[in-house]
Amino acid sequence: MAGQTDIELIKNGIRMDGRKPDELREVKIVAGVLDNADGSCYLEWGNNKVYAGVFGPMECHPRHKQKADRAIVQARYTMAPFSVNDRKRPGLDRRSSEISYIVSQAFEKVVMVEEFPKASIRVDMQVVEAHAGTRCAAMTAASVALADAGIPMRDMIPACASGKVNDVVVLDLNKEEDNYGQADLPLAIIPSTGEVVLLQLDGHLTPEEFELALELATNGCMDLYKKMRIALENSHGGKA
Amino acid sequence: MSEESSVTTNRKLVLPGDLMETKSKPGKGIFRSEGRIHSSVVGYSSDKSGYINVNAMAGRYSPKVGDKIIAICVETGPSIWRMDIGASFNSTLHHSESSWKVPFGDTARFLAIGDAIWAEIFMVDAAGSHQISLKKDDSRKLYSGTIVKVNPTNVPRVIGKQGSMISLIRENTSTRIQIGQNGYIWIDGKGEDIALAQEAIETINREATSEGLTKKIEKLLEK
Amino acid sequence: MSSDSVSNLMKGHMESLAKEGKRADGRGINEFRKVKIETGMINTAEGSAMVHLGKTKVLCGIKMLIGRPYGDSPKSGTMMTTTELAPLADQSFDPGPPREKSIELSRVVDRGIRESRMIDFESLCIEEGEKVWTVFIDLHILDNNGNLFDCCTLAAAAALSNTMIPNVQHGVSDKDVKLTVNCWPISCTFGKLGDSVILDPTSEEESVMTARFTVAHDENGNLRAAQKGMNGAFGNDEIKEAVKTARASDNVLREALKGIQG
Numbered sequence: 001m002a003g004q005t006d007i008e009l010i011k012n013g014i015r016m017d018g019r020k021p022d023e024l025r026e027v028k029i030v031a032g033v034l035d036n037a038d039g040s041c042y043l044e045w046g047n048n049k050v051y052a053g054v055f056g057p058m059e060c061h062p063r064h065k066q067k068a069d070r071a072i073v074q075a076r077y078t079m080a081p082f083s084v085n086d087r088k089r090p091g092l093d094r095r096s097s098e099i100s101y102i103v104s105q106a107f108e109k110v111v112m113v114e115e116f117p118k119a120s121i122r123v124d125m126q127v128v129e130a131h132a133g134t135r136c137a138a139m140t141a142a143s144v145a146l147a148d149a150g151i152p153m154r155d156m157i158p159a160c161a162s163g164k165v166n167d168v169v170v171l172d173l174n175k176e177e178d179n180y181g182q183a184d185l186p187l188a189i190i191p192s193t194g195e196v197v198l199l200q201l202d203g204h205l206t207p208e209e210f211e212l213a214l215e216l217a218t219n220g221c222m223d224l225y226k227k228m229r230i231a232l233e234n235s236h237g238g239k240a
Numbered sequence: 241m242s243e244e245s246s247v248t249t250n251r252k253l254v255l256p257g258d259l260m261e262t263k264s265k266p267g268k269g270i271f272r273s274e275g276r277i278h279s280s281v282v283g284y285s286s287d288k289s290g291y292i293n294v295n296a297m298a299g300r301y302s303p304k305v306g307d308k309i310i311a312i313c314v315e316t317g318p319s320i321w322r323m324d325i326g327a328s329f330n331s332t333l334h335h336s337e338s339s340w341k342v343p344f345g346d347t348a349r350f351l352a353i354g355d356a357i358w359a360e361i362f363m364v365d366a367a368g369s370h371q372i373s374l375k376k377d378d379s380r381k382l383y384s385g386t387i388v389k390v391n392p393t394n395v396p397r398v399i400g401k402q403g404s405m406i407s408l409i410r411e412n413t414s415t416r417i418q419i420g421q422n423g424y425i426w427i428d429g430k431g432e433d434i435a436l437a438q439e440a441i442e443t444i445n446r447e448a449t450s451e452g453l454t455k456k457i458e459k460l461l462e463k
Numbered sequence: 464m465s466s467d468s469v470s471n472l473m474k475g476h477m478e479s480l481a482k483e484g485k486r487a488d489g490r491g492i493n494e495f496r497k498v499k500i501e502t503g504m505i506n507t508a509e510g511s512a513m514v515h516l517g518k519t520k521v522l523c524g525i526k527m528l529i530g531r532p533y534g535d536s537p538k539s540g541t542m543m544t545t546t547e548l549a550p551l552a553d554q555s556f557d558p559g560p561p562r563e564k565s566i567e568l569s570r571v572v573d574r575g576i577r578e579s580r581m582i583d584f585e586s587l588c589i590e591e592g593e594k595v596w597t598v599f600i601d602l603h604i605l606d607n608n609g610n611l612f613d614c615c616t617l618a619a620a621a622a623l624s625n626t627m628i629p630n631v632q633h634g635v636s637d638k639d640v641k642l643t644v645n646c647w648p649i650s651c652t653f654g655k656l657g658d659s660v661i662l663d664p665t666s667e668e669e670s671v672m673t674a675r676f677t678v679a680h681d682e683n684g685n686l687r688a689a690q691k692g693m694n695g696a697f698g699n700d701e702i703k704e705a706v707k708t709a710r711a712s713d714n715v716l717r718e719a720l721k722g723i724q725g
Contacts, residue, residue, distance in 0.1 A: 034606045035518040037551050039298060047506055051605055053551025057300065057328040061557070076550060076558050081601040082508035082524025085632075090545050090601070092558075112271065112280055117367055119328050124551035124558075128522055128603060129505050147256055150299025150393075152280035154271065155257030192257045192278075229255055232282050236253060236297055236449060312468045324468040354471035386476035386487075426472075431480050439489060 007180045009165040015177070021170040024160070024220055025133075029141070029231035031148045037124075039149025041231070043141040046174055047131035049083075052141035053124045054149040060120035071116035075104040075123040077138050083130045099135045103142065106188055106197040112152040121151060132178035133161050136186050139198070144228050148235065156228055157197060159188035160220035162213040169209050171216040183209075187217035191225045194218070249287040254279040254294055262292050269294030297449075301326040301392040301422040303370040307361045310387060310424035311372055316348045323357075323372060326392065326422045337362065337373040356382045358418055358426065385416070385428030388438050390445035392423035397448045398441055405444070405454065412461035413437040436463060474671040478657030486668070488517075492661045493708050498719045500617070502625045510626025510642065512723075514618040517665065518608035520552075523600065523618035525626045527642075529589065529633055530597040540587020542598040544573035546615060553607040553666075571690045572602065572615045572650075575679045579648040579687035582623065586643045589635055596628065598642070609666040612677045616650040617716055621723060648687045649716045650679040651709035660701050662712055676702065678709050682717065 009016055019025070025046030034040035037053035044050075060066035065074075077099040081087050092100070103123070111121060123146065125138035136159035143156040163173040164183040173181055183203030189196055205213060249262040260270065260277045264287050271280045279285065281296040303309075303325065314330060315322035319342070321333045333351075335342040340350045351357065358380055362373035373379065390398060398419060399406050410417050415429035415437045425441060427434045440457050447453055477487055484492050496517030505511035510525035532539055546569040548556040561569075576582065587596035600622070602615045626642040628635075654664040654672035664672055673695025679688040686706070691697065697705070 034520070034551065035608060036553055036606050038300065040551065049505070051549075051551060053549075055550075055554045058554070059329055078547075078549075080522075080524060080547065080603050081545065081599065082505055082511065082526050085507050087526040087528060087599055087601075090547055091560075116328060122550065122554075124549060126549050126551060126603065126605070128524070129507050131507075147282050148298060150281055150283075150296040152269070152271070152296075153256040154273065154278070154280065156255070190257075192259075232255055233253060236282065312470045314468050352471075354469070354474070356470040356472050382472060384472070384475075386473045387470045431476070431483060432485070434476060435480065435485065435487065435489065438487065 009177050009180060010168050010170070015165075015170065017174055021168055022216055022219070024172050024223055025174065027224065027227055029144060029227050031144050031231045031235040037145070037149070039145045039147065039151070041141040041144035041148060043137055043144070045133060045137040047129060048127070048134055048137045049129040050134065050137045050141045051126045051128065052138065052145040054122065054142070054145045054151065056121035056149070057116040057119035057151070058122070060118060066118045066120070069117050070113040071111070071119040071121055073104045073107040073111055073113070073121045073123060075107060075125070075142065076100045077103060077125045077127070077135065079127040079130055079134070083127050099138070102198060103135070103139055106139065106157060107142070107146065109197050110153045110155055110157055110190060111146065112154065115152060121146075132173050132175040133186070135159070136161050136188070139188055140224055140228065144231055147232055155190045155192045156225065157188050157190060158221040158224035158228060159186060159198060160217050160224055161186040162217040162220065164203065164205060164209060164213070169212045169216060171220050183213070185213050185217060187214065187221060189218060189221045191222060249285050249292060252285050253283070254285050255282050256280055260285065260292055262287055264290050264292040267291040267293035269296050295393065297393055298391065299393065300328050303327050303331065303361045303364050303422070305361055305364055307421040309359060309361060309372065309422040310382070310418070310420035310426055311357050311359055312387070312424075313351050313353050313355045316351070316353065318345045319347065321347055321351050325372070326389065326424060327370070329369065331361070332369070332371045333359070333374060334371060337371065337375055339375055351381065356387055356426070358382055358420070382426055385426055386434055386438070388425045388427060388441050390423045390425060390441060391448075392421065394445050394448045395419060395421060395423055398425070398444050405457065408457065409437050409440045409461065413440075436461065469667055469670045473667065477668060477671060478659070481656045481659035481661055486661065488665065492659060493712050495663045495712060495715050496665075498617070498716060500621050500719050500723050502621055502723050509629055510622045510624075512618050512621035512625070514614050514621060516610060516614040516617070516663070518606060519610060519614045520606035521611065521614045521618040522603040522605055523615070523622040524603070525622045526599040526601065527596050527626070527629055528599065529594055532588070532592065532595040537592040538588045539584040540582070540596040540598060541584070542573075542577060542582060542600060544569050544576065544600045544602070544619070546572065546602040546604065548604050548607070552604045556607070567692065568611055568615065569602070571612055571677060571688070572619055573600075574690075575616050575648050575650055575688040576600065576619055576623070579679065579681055580645050581620065581648055583643040583645050607666060609664050609669045610652050612652045613650050613663060613716070616648065616679065617720065620647055620649070621720060624720070624724065646681040647717065647720060648679045648681055649713040649720070650677050650688070651713050652677040653705045655695055655697055655701070660697070660705055662708065676705055678706055680710055680713060684710050
């Protein structure tokens with residue numbers, strides 16, 4: 001977050017990419033795209049492109065991580081070297097490790113882990129093209145992949161970010177807005193209860209701006225949730 | 241919070257979290273929250289005989305006592321064999337559940353890694369671990385043919401209404417076929433007959449939910 | 464299917480089918496699975512391609528960055544190949560540092576491209592002895608159903624074929640130009656299954672075959688790279704036969720590659 005306000009990211013209520021402040025970028029979700037994984041999802045969000053794959057429940061490796069009374073969710077988020085303009089070295093870095101960890105925590109809230117003692121549910125998220133909001137895209141894709149794998153859950157988890165550019169609170173920052181904006185707030189919720197399972201804030205917001213940002217991101221999540229449902233219905237040839 | 245409210249509760253495609261408005265008792269694929277019943281998986285609901293179930297469209301095999309299954313040996317121990325049955329965890333076959341007299345430490349001579357058996361689930365405990373038995377009914381080691389794996393949720397489709405689909409395949413390919421509830425299927429016969437039966441079964445697995453599947457399989461078997 | 468176990472029965476069945484020139488999925492022993500190639504989908508990469516070989520899926524991204532040339536070739540660009548066995552591609556792909564399998568794979572694909580002189584390294588010189596282009600070939604395996612060697616080589620070739628050198632972004636000149644490609648190495652991988660040799664093994668076939676042989680040819684029918692892997696053996700005649708078969712069978716892949724040239 002540069003926080004610079006001399007770059008005009010929003011003019012007369014219209015953003016650089018033509019969107020209104022409360023508009024999401026275009027999202028496309030396809031479930032069941034991989035053959036090996038028990039469940040999978042391919043998601044495009046603006047120019048973000050993410051694959052998510054799930055294996056399990058299965059025996060927990062390494063053994064010492066296994067829990068006697070429930071399953072653990074082992075989520076891993078990585079970005080391909082070519083996913084960013086400035087090639088990224090392969091492997092996990094601190095940012096990816098942090099995201100992997102908080103995503104694991106969030107899913108352990110909704111996945112019915114008590115049904116599978118000593119097991120592990122492996123969630124792998126691969127970002128192959130990144131344009132801001134990748135952790136939200138990855139988490140959303142992972143939710144769909146978990147459902148596609150038949151893993152029992154209390155609900156799916158849509159994730160969406162809001163932020164602030166040129167003193168205006170907006171939904172779903174694109175790359176320029178993320179680089180030059182003043183705040184970035186990724187959010188993930190449980191649609192049926194509204195509970196927040198992931199929330200981070202980078203930048204600065206007044207209390208009023210925070211409430212507005214929260215509301216915008218929540219609405220974004222609900223819109224996303226509708227698309228997630230459609231993706232799963234389509235992959236099973238039915239309508240729910 | 242969510243806009244999803246009641247869904248009619250029989251033969252509907254439901255998603256995790258969907259509310260099931262019914263007085264029936266909760267069965268599988270269901271969870272309770274604040275006195276209400278919700279689906280926990282993607283699947284078709286079935287509200288019959290006072291029970292509401294959601295049949296998951298995906299998922300590893302969940303062993304049930306009495307299920308006939310095909311198992312593949314993945315490890316041998318001094319008095320047991322560890323068997324892959326396509327479930328979350330491998331199953332155990334204890335030497336006392338086979339009709340062999342197995343000297344301690346000599347298990348591999350009777351069933352080696354990679355060998356397959358037609359057996360039955362005879363125990364599932366509260367912690368979720370399960371055991372199989374080679375002593376029941378026609379349980380036996382398999383010596384010929386091959387094994388094809390399908391999604392366990394597609395097993396009813398492979399069998400067909402009153403066995404119509406599987407009979408169709410058997411007759412048109414002159415093969416012996418035994419279908420494990422775990423989605424592992426044994427096919428025996430001549431090489432090319434097995435290949436045709438395998439193709440039919442794999443097609444059913446791929447297109448289980450599509451229309452006109454029976455016609456498609458009939459056509460495929462005419463080859 | 465989730466489980467990796469292959470029964471000895473399946474092994475016997477596949478071996479006897481192979482003796483009759485057939486495979487469990489209905490193919491002939493010298494037949495490739497269906498190929499699908501798409502290119503240019505990754506905007507952040509200088510070139511990209513997604514290849515489906517049967518159910519195996521590999522995504523390749525090309526990045527070009529400015530670096531220093533090697534001391535002994537001051538006028539040549541350089542290249543580096545990496546392969547990522549993404550955990551979502553296969554239950555047995557554990558996250559962690561690259562294992563022998565991944566390293567062998569990237570080295571074989573790298574050799575196929577490098578030694579065939581597919582990339583015109585001389586055209587990548589910006590300032591002799593000081594600045595050259597480095598081509599990064601990053602292969603991302605998304606779904607493993609066998610024969611990653613051929614799928615990766617094809618994905619790399621397809622991605623390189625639509626790569627634009629980012630001159631403008633890096634201030635080298637005022638126009639981006641297409642990366643010059645000299646030839647098209649196509650690799651064919653064989654497996655020894657019982658007494659038979661099969662082309663383009665699936666992962667089930669890979670788990671029962673005893674030896675593997677990969678050979679790459681260019682469009683003139685000349686060999687560019689070869690590698691034998693696993694701990695079994697091929698007979699001398701089998702190797703010669705495989706090389707002949709490769710030249711005859713690689714058309715399918717070559718046509719698919721030509722198809723995306725536009």
